[in-house]
Amino acid sequence: MAESKKVNVGVVGFGMSAQTFHCPLIVSSPHMNLVAVVERRSTKSQSAYAGITTVTSTDDLFAMGNVDLVVITTPNGSHFxxxxxxxxxxxxxxxxxxxxxxxxxxxxxxxxxxxTGKVLSVYQNRRWDGDFLTVKKLIEQGYLGRLVEFESHFDRFRNFSKNGWREQETSKGAGMLYDLGAHLIDQANNLFGVPHSIYATISNQRQLPGANIDDDFIIILTYKEGHKALLRSSMLARQTPVLRYSLRGFHGSYVKHHLDVQEDQLKAGKLPGDAGYGTDPREHWGTLNSDLAGGVHVDGKVETVKGNYLAFYNNVAEAILFGKPLAVTPEDGLLCMRLIELAQKSSDEGRTIFF
Known part of the structure; x- marks a missing residue:
């Protein structure tokens, strides 16, 4: 493609994922045009985005000659x-x-x-959460010294079922492990690479009628360098504020509460480029207590790096247009799926599994 050309995008589905996370970012990217959406029962996307085409089938979308990139936002079982x-x-x-x-x-x-030579990526937007970008910098720049423990939570309080497909045991890929676990595992993989071992407990704590799916998990990943990652998610975490990260190193620790702001901002209609987008309020900043190199002791707040989900879409566009390396590769997606399966196997068999 010529450098002046943009990537024309077609989106499959117009549910919460497409409306909140994908379409707003696509139209915000300087490298992309949203041209079509697959909607089987309505044309809501045309009301939201003037000038786009609505089709009722993926066959129609795949046949469109002006669509370069397809974004799949349908239930998990249809992804492949x-x-x-x-x-x-x-x-x-x-x-x-x-x-x-x-x-x-x-x-x-x-x-x-x-x-086929086609670019393929997985929407692991949580790599661009402001808190994750902050944690990554703290680790890479040695502010904690030798890392010994990385604890990452993605908790909610929902003691009822929303009756969506994610909570139906008949849906392929339903449950918390595939949903929030995919985020936490990918973040750990991005930080530390392939683990040495995995141990997991996965359960259904709520025991709700019609929602016989996993709603709680603890995954412990160990690494040959000696540190471990504890990944935790629960639907019965009512404490406020919710813990997001706890890191321990030889020289100190870092603790962060509250989730990244971008999801709520996108739901409220704020877009990348708007004032305050991706900016964590000061009262949500994490705390670092560390003896840095040279004997300097720091004990206080760390400003959260600005979150930037748009970077994911810009990277994919630049990979298509200019051949730049993908930030999230299909091999990353494969590793995440292998770890999800091994976590389930570990939980089922009650044992640690070594790579």
């Missing part, structure tokens, strides 16, 4: 088939997380991407 079909029809693809529902499917998609 739709991504495969789109690439075979000549489209680049972004798949909402989780990548697939099995590592075998993920491996096949990696192969199809190589065979």
């Amino acid at each position: 088939d739709l991504a495969k079909q789109a690439m075979e029809k000549g489209k680049h693809v972004i798949v909402e997380k989780p990548f697939t529902v099995t590592s075998q499917e993920a491996e096949l998609l990696v192969q199809v991407s190589k065979e």
